[in-house]
Amino acid sequence: MKKEYRVKKNKDFQEIFKKGKSFANRQFVVYSLKKPGQAHFRIGLSVSKRLGNAVKRNQIKRYIRQAFHELEDDLQQEYDYIIIARKPAATMDFFEIKGSLVHVLKLSKVLKVRKALSKSEQ
Template sequence: MKNLKRLKKNRDFQVVFKQGKSFANRQFVVYVLKQENQTCSRLGLSVSKKMGNAVMRNHIKRYIKEMFRGLAERLEPGTDFIVISRRPVRTMAYQEMEKSLIHVLKKTGMFHAHEGADR
């Protein structure tokens, strides 16, 4: 993740939850907060224990991290993203998850589609 780092500290999560805006569809909730003093974007993940055992949760987190790696150059720099996955994600294929995540990211206004290369 060159220009995308991980959001790990609880206080950082709380700042995004309190000051950021949320956008959602049936599969994901995404909180977004533009940070003026940052040059790179940060990603925080939340996958509930209701989603399954540790293997399933880590599997979902790996998928989401990989999606963000691929979309990093299309994200607004200096933005914090927190992605919360919902239950339907458990049974989705990678391509379906990516399409759903892109849908929510477009709602945020912090995602820039490439000219004529929309997935």
């Protein structure tokens, strides 16, 4: 994922936590904050040490980044997102993680719902 697509600064994380809206399911918590005039979305990831060793945490982050890359065209572009992984995410494979992210993003109404997308997910 390109540098301009990432939220890295603590100040940005805190602003999204305070002003953004949060939605959750068993595996993920997603905070989203609309940033008018922003050309594309940005994501920040948080994967706790409780989820496993460094290899496992990095694998989860790679899966989340890849899922966002595949959903790029369906996401609203003027948003910043923070994704917090919960314990069940540690035992999931890529397709389960992507499905779970699609679910929580639909709850937050930032994912454009397309019938072709939902059929391919099942």
